[in-house]
Amino acid sequence: MKYLAALPAFIYPLVSLSAIVGIWFAAVRLFVIPDYLLPPPWQVFDLLVNGFVDGALWPHIGATLVETLGGYVVGSALGIGLGVLLAESKMFERFLLPLLTGLQAVPKVALGPIILVWCGYGVASKIVLVVLVCFFPLFINTINGLRRADEDLLDACRAFSASRAFLFLHVKLPSAASEIFGGLQIGISLALIGAVVGEFLSSQRGLGYLVSSASVNMSGATMVEGVLLLAVIGMCGAQMVRTLHRHVVFWESRETRTESRRRRGKMMVWEG
Amino acid sequence: MTAANGRAVGGPVLEPVPVAFTAENVSVCYQTRKGAIEALRDINLDIMQGEFVAVLGPSGCGKSTLMKIAAGLIIPTSGRATLAGKPLDRPGRDVGVAFQKPNLLPWKSVFDNVMLPALTLGLPRAPAERRAMELLALVGLSAFSANYPAELSGGMQQRVGIARMLLHDPQLLLMDEPFAALDAMTRETLALELQRIWLGQRKSVLFITHSIQEAVFLADRVIVMSSRPGRVIDDVPITLARPRNTDTLSSAPFGDACRYLRGHFQ
Numbered sequence: 001m002k003y004l005a006a007l008p009a010f011i012y013p014l015v016s017l018s019a020i021v022g023i024w025f026a027a028v029r030l031f032v033i034p035d036y037l038l039p040p041p042w043q044v045f046d047l048l049v050n051g052f053v054d055g056a057l058w059p060h061i062g063a064t065l066v067e068t069l070g071g072y073v074v075g076s077a078l079g080i081g082l083g084v085l086l087a088e089s090k091m092f093e094r095f096l097l098p099l100l101t102g103l104q105a106v107p108k109v110a111l112g113p114i115i116l117v118w119c120g121y122g123v124a125s126k127i128v129l130v131v132l133v134c135f136f137p138l139f140i141n142t143i144n145g146l147r148r149a150d151e152d153l154l155d156a157c158r159a160f161s162a163s164r165a166f167l168f169l170h171v172k173l174p175s176a177a178s179e180i181f182g183g184l185q186i187g188i189s190l191a192l193i194g195a196v197v198g199e200f201l202s203s204q205r206g207l208g209y210l211v212s213s214a215s216v217n218m219s220g221a222t223m224v225e226g227v228l229l230l231a232v233i234g235m236c237g238a239q240m241v242r243t244l245h246r247h248v249v250f251w252e253s254r255e256t257r258t259e260s261r262r263r264r265g266k267m268m269v270w271e272g
Numbered sequence: 273m274t275a276a277n278g279r280a281v282g283g284p285v286l287e288p289v290p291v292a293f294t295a296e297n298v299s300v301c302y303q304t305r306k307g308a309i310e311a312l313r314d315i316n317l318d319i320m321q322g323e324f325v326a327v328l329g330p331s332g333c334g335k336s337t338l339m340k341i342a343a344g345l346i347i348p349t350s351g352r353a354t355l356a357g358k359p360l361d362r363p364g365r366d367v368g369v370a371f372q373k374p375n376l377l378p379w380k381s382v383f384d385n386v387m388l389p390a391l392t393l394g395l396p397r398a399p400a401e402r403r404a405m406e407l408l409a410l411v412g413l414s415a416f417s418a419n420y421p422a423e424l425s426g427g428m429q430q431r432v433g434i435a436r437m438l439l440h441d442p443q444l445l446l447m448d449e450p451f452a453a454l455d456a457m458t459r460e461t462l463a464l465e466l467q468r469i470w471l472g473q474r475k476s477v478l479f480i481t482h483s484i485q486e487a488v489f490l491a492d493r494v495i496v497m498s499s500r501p502g503r504v505i506d507d508v509p510i511t512l513a514r515p516r517n518t519d520t521l522s523s524a525p526f527g528d529a530c531r532y533l534r535g536h537f538q
Contacts, residue, residue, distance in 0.1 A: 251420060
């Protein structure tokens with residue numbers, strides 16, 4: 001155990017991953033599973049390499065990335081913007097909060113077919129769907145974060161004649177930052193789901209399209225290939241948001257880090 | 273009162289002593305779901321220019337409410353509060369505050385926290401920066417100006433709060449149990465430091481505390497408040513010589529004053 005502890009942290013999940021691939025390999029070999037149910041790992045690997053080399057995969061990856069990121073950026077900006085507006089203005093809150101809270105209960109992907117009819121079968125409709133699914137976590141977390149600002153801290157600044165703009169920029173917004181990043185974290189994974197669901201519904205391009213059309217053709221290797229690529233995109237996105245979170249909200253990760261040093265081994269602490 | 277201020281009595285010209293803060297028949301009621309709560313009733317209080325006034329009372333006597341009125345954060349339900357003769361309807365520019373919690377901005381360095389009043393009041397940057405460095409030296413934290421509050425101990429954070437309170441050179445200092453959350457030794461050190469700063473700059477101070485010793489040690493006058501609703505029940509001048517030091521704590525007059533004040537809470 002002592003020697004194991006000296007290894008860098010990223011080794012451990014790699015070991016588990018190799019074990020899973022090993023079991024997959026062995027299962028396909030031992031139980032003679034048909035390709036359309038579970039393709040052997042080498043077949044998926046070949047498909048991936050060929051796809052990248054002959055360039056057939058790139059348009060799919062590109063389409064899914066554009067839909068996911070475009071919708072994510074627009075949806076997050078709208079969510080944060082409207083959250084700020086409602087948290088800072090009683091009037092907007094009265095007019096809009098009940099409506100938006102009601103809308104939140106609607107499963108956004110159910111709006112997919114309507115959005116397709118409105119925005120066509122191209123990239124635009126997927127972006128709109130992604131905007132919708134990303135909006136709510138950002139909107140809700142922004143409002144909660146801004147309201148969570150320490151009243152004593154606000155009073156202390158008010159006693160030094162701080163203006164409303166100062167209180168917002170220097171106290172409320174930094175207080176909300178961690179919660180907003182929590183929303184961004186949820187948003188990035190929902191964005192990918194939104195894009196894939198949109199592609200399932202109807203499209204000619206994208207990793208979601210790749211998987212759904214492969215399912216029609218009973219092409220197991222292509223399905224697994226698509227899912228693997230989506231997994232990689234999802235993990236990269238989440239990791240990027242996490243890194244950004246740690247750098248922007250540096251004052252909280254500082255505390256988290258000292259805390260986790262104290263508690264290491266006793267419980268799981270998020271370290272990014 | 274005049275004698276307690278150390279001001280000349282019966283001199284050739286009797287100048288009116290400028291008043292830093294007054295409360296006239298101030299009452300405050302809070303509306304809560306269970307009905308109105310009377311926090312303060314008919315408070316009358318004057319703080320003269322350069323005077324150190326401690327307000328002493330049990331917890332829940334409305335001391336903090338009184339401080340928030342002086343800070344312009346609460347408008348009295350009835351009565352009148354003035355700052356240097358002007359009615360108090362917003363936070364005064366010439367006022368510095370410190371609280372029981374240091375209330376520093378965790379995302380700003382120690383230096384930027386001390387600079388906060390310069391930002392909120394729109395003071396010229398260069399002289400304010402110079403003063404911030406001087407004040408950090410005054411509270412012994414020059415070496416920590418680039419650190420963040422979370423990296424400092426409670427006592428050090430409180431010192432940062434005191435430096436911030438002094439940045440814009442305010443005439444009136446409002447301190448709400450600033451040392452209450454600290455350990456006894458840090459408390460004593462900071463009380464001595466506060467006295468040293470006060471003796472050098474002679475500001476008017478409203479110092480809220482629930483410690484009898486702290487009140488007697490620091491103040492020219494101790495105002496005693498009763499608990500709910502908060503009322504002024506005594507106004508005691510403290511005539512101990514300054515600068516007071518650790519020997520003062522064991523002197524007979526100090527003990528007498530403490531004993532007298534303790535009588536109110538038994």
